Amino acid sequence: MKRLSMKHLVAAATFFLAPAAMSQAYGRVIITNYSLKRVNVVVNYAACRSDRFLVSQGRMEGGKVVPGVNQAQSRRGACLVSSITGTYEGNDKEKILPYEHAATTYSHFYIKKPAFNNGDTFAIWSANSFAADSEPIAKFNANRDKKNP
Structure with a gap:
């Protein structure tokens, strides 16, 4: 029986362990911006x-906002997102409410107004938290529209 060299064993181990390590990698952070400012x-x-990166502004088209989108340049591997902060380009005084979490695997985030607020304040949301926040309001509006055709 032929013995394998250490070089061959390391190569074989890498071949079999690399896919397992890659399965632990999370997607790059993608941010969709619904504000009309970068x-x-x-x-x-x-x-x-x-x-750190710049997210393009949204633009108005047919009365609706077409959002700008950008993603982090680096791969995040197994790193968990703990917070995301944002400032408008050229205007540090106008606030965007940050996203804060102990540690999350989420990779898609929005810069969007809260569903319950008609003001000018935008916030950073995970796609999941925005959907959860908006669902009760959407149900309320649907029920209201059924009652008042």
Whole structure:
């Protein structure tokens, strides 16, 4: 029986373990911006280096906002998102409410007005939390529309 060299064993181990390690990698953070201004974003990760990037502004088309989208340039591997902050390009005084979480695997986020607020304040949401926040309001509006055709 032929013995394998250490080099061959390491190569074989890498071949079999690499797919398992890759399955632990989370997607790059993607931010969809519904404001009509460009936003400088800082994505903070638990125990990893932060990402900083600019997200394009949305634009009006046919009375609706077509959002701008951008993603973090670096791959985040197994890093969990702990917070995302944003400031409008050229205007540090106008506030965007940050996204804060102990640590999340989510990768898709929105810069959008809260569903319950008609003011000018935008917030950063995970796609999941925005849907959960908007659902009761959508149900209320649907029921109201049924009662008042």
